[in-house]
Amino acid sequence: MWRITSLLLLAALFLLPALGALGQSAEGVRARLTYEDPESGTRTPAVGVAFTVTDLSGAAVGEGVTDIEGNVEIPVPGAGEYLLVIDVLTLPEGIGLLDEARGTAQVSVLQGRVGSAIFALTTGGETDVQRRVTVRRVSQLTVEGLKLGLFLGMAAIGLSLIFGTTGLVNFAHSEMIVFGMLVAYFFNFYGFAGVFGFMEGWPAPFGAGINLIPAALIAVLAGGMFGWALDRYLFGPLRRRGVSLIAAMVVTIGLSIFVRYIFLFLFGGSPRFFRDYTAQSGMQIGIIDITPKDLATAIISIAVLVAVGLFLGNTKLGKAMRAVSDNRDLAESSGIDVQRVISRVWVAGGALAALGGVFIGLSEQVSWNIGFRILLLIFAAVVLGGLGTAYGALVGALVVGVGIQVSTIYLPTELKNVGALVLLILVLVIRPQGILGRAERVG
Amino acid sequence: MLAAIDWSFIFEQSLNEALDINAVVYALAAIGLNVHFGYAGLLNFGQVGFVAMGAYGMGLSITLWNLNPFLAVLVGMIFATIFALILGVPTLRLRADYLAIVTIAAAEIVRLMARSTALRNVTRGAEGLNEFIGPFRALSPFDPSQSYGFGPWQWRGAQFFAIVVGWVVVALMLLLVWQLMRSPWGRVVKAIREDEDAARALGKNAYWYKLQALILGGIIGGFAGMVQALGNATVQPDFFVAPLTFFFWLVLILGGVGRVWSPVVGAMIYWTLITFIQNLGRQLVTNDLIPTSIMDTSQVDQIKFWIVGLSLALLMVFRPQGIFGSREEMALDAR
Numbered sequence: 001m002w003r004i005t006s007l008l009l010l011a012a013l014f015l016l017p018a019l020g021a022l023g024q025s026a027e028g029v030r031a032r033l034t035y036e037d038p039e040s041g042t043r044t045p046a047v048g049v050a051f052t053v054t055d056l057s058g059a060a061v062g063e064g065v066t067d068i069e070g071n072v073e074i075p076v077p078g079a080g081e082y083l084l085v086i087d088v089l090t091l092p093e094g095i096g097l098l099d100e101a102r103g104t105a106q107v108s109v110l111q112g113r114v115g116s117a118i119f120a121l122t123t124g125g126e127t128d129v130q131r132r133v134t135v136r137r138v139s140q141l142t143v144e145g146l147k148l149g150l151f152l153g154m155a156a157i158g159l160s161l162i163f164g165t166t167g168l169v170n171f172a173h174s175e176m177i178v179f180g181m182l183v184a185y186f187f188n189f190y191g192f193a194g195v196f197g198f199m200e201g202w203p204a205p206f207g208a209g210i211n212l213i214p215a216a217l218i219a220v221l222a223g224g225m226f227g228w229a230l231d232r233y234l235f236g237p238l239r240r241r242g243v244s245l246i247a248a249m250v251v252t253i254g255l256s257i258f259v260r261y262i263f264l265f266l267f268g269g270s271p272r273f274f275r276d277y278t279a280q281s282g283m284q285i286g287i288i289d290i291t292p293k294d295l296a297t298a299i300i301s302i303a304v305l306v307a308v309g310l311f312l313g314n315t316k317l318g319k320a321m322r323a324v325s326d327n328r329d330l331a332e333s334s335g336i337d338v339q340r341v342i343s344r345v346w347v348a349g350g351a352l353a354a355l356g357g358v359f360i361g362l363s364e365q366v367s368w369n370i371g372f373r374i375l376l377l378i379f380a381a382v383v384l385g386g387l388g389t390a391y392g393a394l395v396g397a398l399v400v401g402v403g404i405q406v407s408t409i410y411l412p413t414e415l416k417n418v419g420a421l422v423l424l425i426l427v428l429v430i431r432p433q434g435i436l437g438r439a440e441r442v443g
Numbered sequence: 444m445l446a447a448i449d450w451s452f453i454f455e456q457s458l459n460e461a462l463d464i465n466a467v468v469y470a471l472a473a474i475g476l477n478v479h480f481g482y483a484g485l486l487n488f489g490q491v492g493f494v495a496m497g498a499y500g501m502g503l504s505i506t507l508w509n510l511n512p513f514l515a516v517l518v519g520m521i522f523a524t525i526f527a528l529i530l531g532v533p534t535l536r537l538r539a540d541y542l543a544i545v546t547i548a549a550a551e552i553v554r555l556m557a558r559s560t561a562l563r564n565v566t567r568g569a570e571g572l573n574e575f576i577g578p579f580r581a582l583s584p585f586d587p588s589q590s591y592g593f594g595p596w597q598w599r600g601a602q603f604f605a606i607v608v609g610w611v612v613v614a615l616m617l618l619l620v621w622q623l624m625r626s627p628w629g630r631v632v633k634a635i636r637e638d639e640d641a642a643r644a645l646g647k648n649a650y651w652y653k654l655q656a657l658i659l660g661g662i663i664g665g666f667a668g669m670v671q672a673l674g675n676a677t678v679q680p681d682f683f684v685a686p687l688t689f690f691f692w693l694v695l696i697l698g699g700v701g702r703v704w705s706p707v708v709g710a711m712i713y714w715t716l717i718t719f720i721q722n723l724g725r726q727l728v729t730n731d732l733i734p735t736s737i738m739d740t741s742q743v744d745q746i747k748f749w750i751v752g753l754s755l756a757l758l759m760v761f762r763p764q765g766i767f768g769s770r771e772e773m774a775l776d777a778r
Contacts, residue, residue: 258752
């Protein structure tokens with residue numbers, strides 16, 4: 001009996017590669033879509049782009065969507081000539097075909113082979129589809145801007161509260177955002193084994209990846225702990241030593257550079273994507289086209305931000321946070337434990353930044369150096385809203401988010417962040433206290 | 444085990460870097476930063492923007508307008524001045540941290556604009572400017588095919604020319620800063636750093652003095668960009684990334700804030716140490732003394748950033764006055 005089983009096993013071992021080869025030998029059409037990310041300068045796969053294959057008469061024979069590496073492979077019924085048609089509306093935002101006329105490629109498929117086609121993408125020039133100003137396009141961009149604004153807002157509130165309570169502009173906030181993103185990524189793919197190698201092979205969540213939702217929860221917890229630890233072991237002792245705010249600001253920069261390059265060391269340079277919910281096709285709500293993940297993250301962000309607002313307005317700790325932010329000495333003399341409040345602010349700031357990071361990673365990409373770009377946008381948001389005001393930071397973030405996306409109607413996509421930064425400088429000229437800040441001398 | 448390491452090569456390289464073009468660029472940028480932070484107490488987190496403006500100003504004068512080399516340097520200075528005005532006019536009335544935020548953002552604007560495809564016809568996008576060096580090389584008295592210098596400090600003629608010009612500019616700037624800071628102007632600037640209200644009460648226009656200091660330090664930073672362009676014969680937007688500003692900060696703090704000489708000392712120490720560590724690291728990896736599973740050669744170059752970040756933070760906490768500075772000369776309590 002055992003003999004027969006092992007013989008069968010042996011046969012299977014030899015047969016498997018042959019079967020695999022059989023599987024590969026079916027005819028198909030393949031394309032790989034990448035573009036140069038204007039921010040990082042790296043080749044980035046275009047994910048979730050839809051393709052249709054037709055025969056020469058135009059009758060559809062198959063369809064497919066690019067995976068997280070930008071590859072798409074669509075089986076065809078047999079050898080012959082086929083047309084591979086790209087659906088330009090599913091291209092990532094700001095990406096277009098280099099040549100508008102080349103949206104269809106003719107592919108010759110030989111017996112048992114996969115024919116491939118080439119589509120050149122560009123980020124620079126706007127395409128005809130993008131240049132048209134329509135109600136649909138403006139509202140689409142507004143929704144995307146609101147989404148970005150919500151994500152920015154979560155991180156901005158933390159930055160603003162930390163500034164309000166301690167007077168410190170935390171340049172390392174960008175790394176708190178990326179920390180959340182990377183923790184979620186590691187748990188999504190590797191579980192605890194991503195950090196503790198010896199756990200490899202254990203069941204999930206220890207040795208294997210878990211779904212993104214629990215991974216995001218872990219990231220938020222870890223982000224809160226990161227914030228707490230930064231205050232407990234770094235900025236708290238610095239305050240007690242009497243290190244001035246300017247010196248502490250330079251410390252946050254040093255910390256930011258150090259941590260950022262630790263991230264690069266651990267994570268590698270090329271941007272990646274979460275394992276779940278990455279390639280989704282949009283659904284139509286009215287005239288807006290939105291993917292389910294974007295809708296879900298936007299709703300969660302609104303819920304979180306409302307909760308933060310209620311917390312700041314109604315709970316004892318929230319009121320204490322605003323009191324310390326408003327006037328530290330007065331708060332201390334009325335019996336508020338300022339150090340404890342500051343510690344909680346760091347925890348909240350770290351957790352919110354981590355959640356924002358997960359959402360940004362889900363809607364764009366997971367990368368080690370995305371934080372600095374986000375940080376500059378957050379600065380624009382908090383200065384616009386009034387440095388140190390929590391609600392102002394949120395309003396500023398929404399304005400910046402919508403402004404950035406809607407500006408792409410007139411500005412090239414690669415310059416959309418520049419618009420926000422120019423806005424930052426203009427606000428300082430016209431109304432340095434920001435939208436919601438009180439008119440007082442800030443200099 | 445350690446015999447496989449070529450120590451003489453490492454030492455030679457490290458000593459060479461102490462005088463090489465990089466040290467000149469960092470020294471000049473840090474001298475500018477010293478005027479900003481050390482003397483005037485201005486928190487400039489975007490010095491790399493001034494460096495970029497200087498480099499592009501000079502480069503574009505040749506590639507775009509075909510000016511003569513001396514006018515090109517002047518244009519570089521004007522570019523840096525304009526940048527200082529754009530930054531300074533809105534923010535110098537505000538608290539110090541506003542200037543910090545605006546400068547770091549503005550420096551990034553410069554880089555993004557320079558590499559954008561929208562301005563490709565002007566700045567040549569990510570490739571940068573490469574065709575401006577001819578008129579400068581024509582001024583060189585050194586034979587490009589010959590080596591100049593002695594010991595570990597030997598360079599080909601073209602490179603040697605850039606290095607000599609660079610150190611001459613450094614010397615001139617040191618002289619300028621030294622004389623200015625002894626002058627009545629320098630005393631007002633330092634007084635504003637110590638107590639702006641008191642200086643204002645004495646009838647000094649603090650805003651105007653701070654703007655002048657921002658322009659002066661910015662132009663010196665612009666020279667750093669021009670020397671970089673001269674030495675590397677190229678101006679590339681991605682050279683001017685935001686972290687570079689904080690390399691200049693480290694150089695400044697290493698030497699000692701508010702001392703005339705300190706940026707030069709800081710730049711020499713920085714480049715000697717970093718080159719030593721990087722070359723040693725590379726040799727350890729290529730000789731398998733550090734297994735590639737831990738680190739490969741491309742990752743060795745990242746160590747630099749760890750060291751810079753960590754030492755910037757640690758110096759600021761434990762020895763903010765640097766090696767030669769004095770604690771009283773530091774504007775750490777600026778509002």
